[in-house]
Amino acid sequence: MSSTADPSTPATQVASLPQRTNVKRRAAKEPLLDRIIELLLFLAGVSSVAITLGIAGTLVFESLAFFREVSLVQFFTDHLWTPLFADPHFGIMPLVSGTLVTTGVALLIALPLGTIIAIYLSEFAPAGLREGIKPLLELLSAVPTVVYGYFALQLVSPLVQKIVPGTPAFNMLSAGIVMGIMIVPYVSSLSEDALRAVPMLLREGAYALGANRLITAVKVVYPAAISGIASAYILGISRAIGETMIVAIAAGTQPNLTLDPREGAATITAFIVQASLGDNPHDSIGYKSIFAAGLVLFLITLSINIFGHWLRKRFREAY
Amino acid sequence: MNAERTAITHADPASTPKVSPRVVGPFKAEVRDVNFYYGQFHALKNVSMPFVDKRVTALIGPSGCGKTTLLRCFNRMHDLYPGNRYEGEIILHPDQINIISPKVEPLEMRMRIGMVFQKPNPFSKSIFENVAFGLRLQGETNRRVLADKVEAALKSAAIWDETKDRLQKGARDLSGGQQQRLCIARAIATEPEILLFDEPTSALDPIATSRIEDLIDSLRGRFTILIVTHNLQQAGRIADYTALMYKGELVEMDKTVAMFEKPSFKLTEDYLTGRFG
Structure with missing residues (x-):
C-alpha cells in the first residue's frame, strides 16, 4: 500500500501538531519514520515482483530473437x-526428454521414500527420535549439489554399471537416483508438517472403530493431509526439474532424445550451464538458444507451480 | 464444595446406596470399583455402576468430574496415550469380559463398542467410505453387503435422504449437523454392543441438536447407549437413567425422572438446581 493513497496515514496527524509544541519534534518524527518504513517495506515487496517480471521479460525478449x-x-x-x-x-x-527422465527417476525415489519417512516420523516415531532425525535429514539438503554430482558419478554410476551391464559412465539413472536422495528431505519435512497438523480427533475417530496405527496413518491421516503433502511433492518436482549440478556432472552433456534412463543425456539445465561456460558472442544463435531453453524450463516449472496451487485450493481441509 | 459433600441432608450416605434400587437389569455392562490414573492424577475413584441393556444412560457432572474419562474406558481410548492406568473391572455382558483388563485386546473392544465424539470428525473420504470404514476393518469385502449395510446405517442415522444421491461425494462438504449424523451412521454400521456419545451436540446449533436427540431416542431399544452431556435438559429429555459424577466419584445414579424429581442426595439437588457446576 502506498502511503499517499491512504487517508488515515500520519499526514493528517502532522497537520494538527503545531499546537503541541513541546512534543512536536518527537511526534513529528514518528509519523515520518512510519512513512519511511512503510515505503521501504513497499519497495521490498515490489522488488521481488519486479525481479520476477524482469527475468521473465528478459527470457521472453531474448527468446523472441531466437x-x-x-x-x-x-x-x-x-x-x-x-x-x-x-x-x-x-x-x-532431446533436452526436455533428458529433464523428464532424470526428474522421473528422482521422483520415483524421493516421493515414496519421503512419504514413508514423513509417515514414520509423524505417526510412529517417539518424540525424542523424531527431534533427532529431522535435523539430520535436513542436513541432506545442506550438502552442496556439486558433492552430490561427484557422488553420483564416482559411487552410484559404477554400482549401476555393475547391476545393469553396458551402461555408460554418464547415465541419467545415477543422476536421477542421487537427485532423488537430495530431494527426500524437502518432501519428508513438509509432508511431516502436514501430517502432524491433522487433528488428533480424526485419528481417534479411526482408532475408535478398531483401526490400528498403520491403517489410521495411511487411510485416515494421509488423505486428510493431502493438500499439504501435494505442496511437498510439487516442491520436490520443481527442485528436480531445476537441479543443474548433479545432472550436468553425472548425466552427461550430450543431448539425446530417449526415455531410457540407462543412457546419458543432457537436461535443459545442463545445456544452459554448458552453453553459458563457452564463449558465444551475444548476438549469436547459440547465445539466444540459452534463453529459449531457459524459457521452456521456466514454463515447465511455472505450470507445475500453478497446478500445485490449484491442487492445494481444491483439496484444502479446514479443521 | 467440601462442606456440601459432607452435609448431605436428604439421605444418610452410609446407608443409602449410590445406585438406586430402581436401576434394575438386565445389564449390558457393570463398572466395578474402577480407579483410573492419568499419570499421578487420580481421575476415577472407586466408581461402581451398572448400565441397563438397550437403554440410554446419561453421565452428568461439572467439568473435570471424570464422566468423559469413564466413557473412554469403555473403548480403551486411554491406551492411546502413555502413562494411563486402569484398576478394577468393567464387565461386558453376556460374555463376562473385563473390558479394561490388560489381557483384553483394545482393538477388539473398539470394534465391539462404537463412539461418537464432541465434534463431528468424518474422514477425508466419500460419505460411503466413511460409513464403510468400520465394516472394512472387520474384514467385510463383499460390495453388495457393504452397500446394504451402509444404506441401513445411513437410514438408522436419519441421514439417508440427504445423502443417497451423493454417496461418492466428500463427507466434509456436509453441514456440521449432517456430519455428526454421518459419524453416528459410521459408529452404528458395525452394530456395536454399546454406543458411546461424548457430548455429541456441544458443537451444534439447537436445530441440529434436536435432530441428534431424536436420533438417539430412536436408537433406544437397539443399542445400549452411554451419553456424556453438560446439558441437564438433554439428559432429562433422552436418558432413561442418569448418573451424576463429582470429583472422580459417582454421587448418585437413578432413573432420570426419579432423580430429577427427587434426588436422594443434597449434592445432586445442588447440581440439578444450578448451585454449582
Whole structure:
C-alpha cells in the first residue's frame, strides 16, 4: 500500500501538531519514520515482483530473437539439439526428454521414500527420535549439489554399471537416483508438517472403530493431509526439474532424445550451464538458444507451480 | 464444595446406596470399583455402576468430574496415550469380559463398542467410505453387503435422504449437523454392543441438536447407549437413567425422572438446581 493513497496515514496527524509544541519534534518524527518504513517495506515487496517480471521479460525478449531465426515447428519437432555446431539443429525435445527422465527417476525415489519417512516420523516415531532425525535429514539438503554430482558419478554410476551391464559412465539413472536422495528431505519435512497438523480427533475417530496405527496413518491421516503433502511433492518436482549440478556432472552433456534412463543425456539445465561456460558472442544463435531453453524450463516449472496451487485450493481441509 | 459433600441432608450416605434400587437389569455392562490414573492424577475413584441393556444412560457432572474419562474406558481410548492406568473391572455382558483388563485386546473392544465424539470428525473420504470404514476393518469385502449395510446405517442415522444421491461425494462438504449424523451412521454400521456419545451436540446449533436427540431416542431399544452431556435438559429429555459424577466419584445414579424429581442426595439437588457446576 502506498502511503499517499491512504487517508488515515500520519499526514493528517502532522497537520494538527503545531499546537503541541513541546512534543512536536518527537511526534513529528514518528509519523515520518512510519512513512519511511512503510515505503521501504513497499519497495521490498515490489522488488521481488519486479525481479520476477524482469527475468521473465528478459527470457521472453531474448527468446523472441531466437524464434525469429528458428521456427516453432522446428523447435518442437527436430530430433537434434546442436545449436553450437557448424550445422546447427534446434529441436528442444532431446533436452526436455533428458529433464523428464532424470526428474522421473528422482521422483520415483524421493516421493515414496519421503512419504514413508514423513509417515514414520509423524505417526510412529517417539518424540525424542523424531527431534533427532529431522535435523539430520535436513542436513541432506545442506550438502552442496556439486558433492552430490561427484557422488553420483564416482559411487552410484559404477554400482549401476555393475547391476545393469553396458551402461555408460554418464547415465541419467545415477543422476536421477542421487537427485532423488537430495530431494527426500524437502518432501519428508513438509509432508511431516502436514501430517502432524491433522487433528488428533480424526485419528481417534479411526482408532475408535478398531483401526490400528498403520491403517489410521495411511487411510485416515494421509488423505486428510493431502493438500499439504501435494505442496511437498510439487516442491520436490520443481527442485528436480531445476537441479543443474548433479545432472550436468553425472548425466552427461550430450543431448539425446530417449526415455531410457540407462543412457546419458543432457537436461535443459545442463545445456544452459554448458552453453553459458563457452564463449558465444551475444548476438549469436547459440547465445539466444540459452534463453529459449531457459524459457521452456521456466514454463515447465511455472505450470507445475500453478497446478500445485490449484491442487492445494481444491483439496484444502479446514479443521 | 467440601462442606456440601459432607452435609448431605436428604439421605444418610452410609446407608443409602449410590445406585438406586430402581436401576434394575438386565445389564449390558457393570463398572466395578474402577480407579483410573492419568499419570499421578487420580481421575476415577472407586466408581461402581451398572448400565441397563438397550437403554440410554446419561453421565452428568461439572467439568473435570471424570464422566468423559469413564466413557473412554469403555473403548480403551486411554491406551492411546502413555502413562494411563486402569484398576478394577468393567464387565461386558453376556460374555463376562473385563473390558479394561490388560489381557483384553483394545482393538477388539473398539470394534465391539462404537463412539461418537464432541465434534463431528468424518474422514477425508466419500460419505460411503466413511460409513464403510468400520465394516472394512472387520474384514467385510463383499460390495453388495457393504452397500446394504451402509444404506441401513445411513437410514438408522436419519441421514439417508440427504445423502443417497451423493454417496461418492466428500463427507466434509456436509453441514456440521449432517456430519455428526454421518459419524453416528459410521459408529452404528458395525452394530456395536454399546454406543458411546461424548457430548455429541456441544458443537451444534439447537436445530441440529434436536435432530441428534431424536436420533438417539430412536436408537433406544437397539443399542445400549452411554451419553456424556453438560446439558441437564438433554439428559432429562433422552436418558432413561442418569448418573451424576463429582470429583472422580459417582454421587448418585437413578432413573432420570426419579432423580430429577427427587434426588436422594443434597449434592445432586445442588447440581440439578444450578448451585454449582
